[in-house]
Amino acid sequence: MGRSPCCEKAHTNKGAWTKEEDERLIAHIKAHGEGCWRSLPRAAGLLRCGKSCRLRWINYLRPDLKRGNFTLEEDDLIIKLHSLLGNKWSLIAAKLPGRTDNEIKNHWNTHIRRKLLSQGVDPATHRPISDQFSNSSNTCISLERRGDVREGISKYSGGVLQDAAKREEYSSYNSTQEQQQHKFEQEVNLELCISLPNNYLQQDSSSKRKEVVRDFLGLSSAMLDYRSLDI
DNA sequence: AAGATAGCCAACCGCGTCACA
DNA sequence: ATGTGACGCGGTTGGCTATCT
Numbered sequence: 001m002g003r004s005p006c007c008e009k010a011h012t013n014k015g016a017w018t019k020e021e022d023e024r025l026i027a028h029i030k031a032h033g034e035g036c037w038r039s040l041p042r043a044a045g046l047l048r049c050g051k052s053c054r055l056r057w058i059n060y061l062r063p064d065l066k067r068g069n070f071t072l073e074e075d076d077l078i079i080k081l082h083s084l085l086g087n088k089w090s091l092i093a094a095k096l097p098g099r100t101d102n103e104i105k106n107h108w109n110t111h112i113r114r115k116l117l118s119q120g121v122d123p124a125t126h127r128p129i130s131d132q133f134s135n136s137s138n139t140c141i142s143l144e145r146r147g148d149v150r151e152g153i154s155k156y157s158g159g160v161l162q163d164a165a166k167r168e169e170y171s172s173y174n175s176t177q178e179q180q181q182h183k184f185e186q187e188v189n190l191e192l193c194i195s196l197p198n199n200y201l202q203q204d205s206s207s208k209r210k211e212v213v214r215d216f217l218g219l220s221s222a223m224l225d226y227r228s229l230d231i
Numbered sequence: 232a233a234g235a236t237a238g239c240c241a242a243c244c245g246c247g248t249c250a251c252a
Numbered sequence: 253a254t255g256t257g258a259c260g261c262g263g264t265t266g267g268c269t270a271t272c273t
Binding site: 102 | 257258259260261262263266267268
């Protein structure tokens, strides 16, 4: 059984708020204060649901709202907070006086995300995109080596590290394993370069070359065995 | 000048959480 | 302990405006 609707939809307005509705809402809240959103519309003489009133007040009508463009300092703070908190817009908004969670969320999606991407930073993980690519591509494919390093990378790759404790764990993991990981990535990258080895290319007759290419691709031998790949 | 496209942002929707009976 | 109602949050949508072709 689903949750009952928060209001009688047939008798409520939807869409953009009119000036008159705004004035009614402001007047009511000035007189009675915030809260009791469920009963507010009727008391204020508004044909809106309580949710809609609350949203309108919090995101647009509240007197302490700071309108206008975000400053560079605000952008930086949002980025830092997002790296710690993830998409917890209300928590981020709590640290930026005069800004709403909705406003910050919109600003993030339309400006900051793009800014980070243009700087080569993944907005979800706050890590360089090149790192993401090397990690994700390298760990998708399992070669012969199945050591701890690979397991560690798999554990953290591809996901969003929104939990601060996990991030800390990850960063300490990184610091202790970094060299091994780097070495591992280099090795895997080399092994993933698909090209014919020199000894194959040195075959002189074309028919012989076709045969060895077929052999190299694993069509006649088990050299490239898809069963050994973890996708 | 007009249509197409992209960007922006206010508002909506559904779900999770909490308080209370 | 459980059910219900209210609130709050985050994702998504829709419409307006600006820019491009």
